[in-house]
Amino acid sequence: MAKLEAKSEVSGFIWKIETAPGQRVAKGDTLLLIESMKMEIPVVAEADGVVVAIAVEEGGAVDEGNTVAVLEV
Amino acid sequence: MKDDAKLRPDLRLVLDARAERLDAARPNAVARQEKRGRWTARRAAEAIADEHSFVEYGGLVRPATEGMAGAADGLVMGTAKVGGRAVDMVLYDYTVYAGTQSAMNHAKISRMFSHAEKHRLPVICWLDGGGARPHDMHVTARPSTPTFVVFARLSGLVPTVGISPGRAFAGHANLAGLCDVLIATKDSAMGMAGPPLVEAALGKKYTPEEIGPASVHWASGVIDILVEDEAEAIAAAKRYLSYFDMERPAGEAPDQALLRDIVPENPRRAYNVRTVIQTICDRDSVMEVKAGYGKAASTAFGRIAGRTVGIIANQPMYLAGAMDTPACLKMARFIQICDAFDIPLVVLCDTPGLMVGPEVEKTGLMRHSARVLSALANATIPVLTVVLRKAYGLGYYIMGSRPLEPAILLAWPTAEFGGMGLEGAVNIIYAKELEAAATPEERAELHASLTAELKRANTAVESGAKFLYDDVIDPADTRDILIKTLETLPQPAPRTTRKRVIEPF
Secondary structure, three states, X not given: OOEEEEEOOOOEEEEEEOOOOOOEEOOOOEEXXXXXXXXXXXXXXXOOEEEEEEOOOOOOEEXXXXXXXXXXX | OOOHHHOOHHHHHHHHHHHHOOHHHOHHHHHHHHHOOOOOHHHHHHHHOOOOOOEEOOXXXXXXXXXXXXXXXXXXEEEEEEOOEEEEEEXXXXXXXXXXXOHHHHHHHHHHHHHHHHHOOOEEEEOOEOOEOHHHXXXXXHHHOOHHHHXXXXXXXXXXXXXXXXXXXXXXXXXXXXXXXXXXXXXXXEEOOOHHHHHHHHOOOOOHHHHOEHHHHHHHOOOOEXXXXXXXXXXXXXXXXXXXXXXXXXXXXXXXXXXHHHOOOOOOEOOOHHHHHHHHOOOOOOEEEOOOOOOOEEEEEEEEOOEEEEEEEEOOOOHHHOEOHHHHHHHHHHHHHHHHOOOOEEEEEEEOOEOOOHHHHHOOHHHHHHHHHHHHHHOOOOEEEEEEEEEEHHHHHHOOOHHHOOOEEEEOOOOEEEOOOHHHHHHHHOHHHHHHOOOHHHHHHHHHHHHHHHHHHOOHHHHHHOOOOOEEOOHHXXXXXXXXXXXXXXXXXXXXXOOOOOOOO
């Protein structure tokens, strides 16, 4: 088992968290949505795995490159 | 052939001298390079060239400074075939005085670049070295070397590809900065000045990797293609040159039905435009450049039914596809490469417009967005535009709109057109009505309904009725229409003169 950090590609705010720790996800599933420039930008799982942690809260700010979730794959 | 023992002495002398420069005769040098974890220049040359196609130039050259010795004076160069295409290649040999540029290898490389100019051959540069060799400073002709001028004049005439497999500083970095496309390994380091110069000027000791690591150059747009190692770098160089075979047998088409669902129904939801590029092109034919820079746009080479195309696209995943300075710089230069070599351009438009605000104005966006418009307005290559979703303002005007006379201008059902963002337009057009609203809630409600009305008047079909597009299509037909359109556009005759220069950035 390896840890895989999901990172935000953009600066913005956490719009909606669509997964929770313990949840199994498939590659391509949306983990959460970031709002930036009035757009909802999905952060997707880059591999099949289990969500270990969500590192942000809805409404919170993120910068480009910030880790927003951690998966175990 | 006579057996070796009977060779005449004059021939024997030559054969021995020829053998001395090869890796087999230089075990210590090869071991040093292996210890450094890198390929020798000759191993790279062998991997680049098609089998038995390499003809070496200047292999017998010795350093000009007395008492110094080094195989081919640190530069392996010659003609070769790469994927069946004739090229000139120059490879700095790090095992000879750290691949430095000497008086003699400057003369050699200038000869090769002039050769490329005269015979119109693409150039591959293997740039592993630390700039000028100080020992040769006494050589009279040295300060007048035309190396960089001759190389700069190749711009737009022939494709130039740089590979940075280790360290490229000063003169090597200068060549790297002039290449059309620069490929670098993740552990490479580059910079205009290496550690000794930096220490002398700034009084601080840095390692090469602290001065200019690949990660920095990837983010700044200096590196076009980032790779793991030498083998990947060479494969990428070959792949890039392969696009200059303008027509090949058609490749396999990905499932086109995918295109119907790529743009989400929710207009606020972003999607990755790379999926669109991958789907309209032949399977495994896409090569993106500068993916680490100007992320609000994506620029890639690809093939559509075997025909080479360049693609510029807005990327809604970043800044909602708003065109900022890096995105504009990246697109403008990509258009120049396509135009110089007569590569048709596919433009995928989904932009809310140029990026706005005081911060972007500080970056010179007025001039840099003008670069994209200027490049497209003055290009003579066919442009094929597809509006995927947002087509707003000056951003859309630049992204292959009607006034730029695209060969075809298509729109998907999700296309939204507006001279500016519709929410903003409502604020201006209905300022009085909104002002007159009794409560903020009423004002918001009025704003929403006016915006919705404006959107209904600007749907893809309504815009089609106003002839804003040549057609509004089923996204799944995009590739087919692009193929048919490309078929109406014959390949131009090979050029005998340079069409245009490609700016270094």
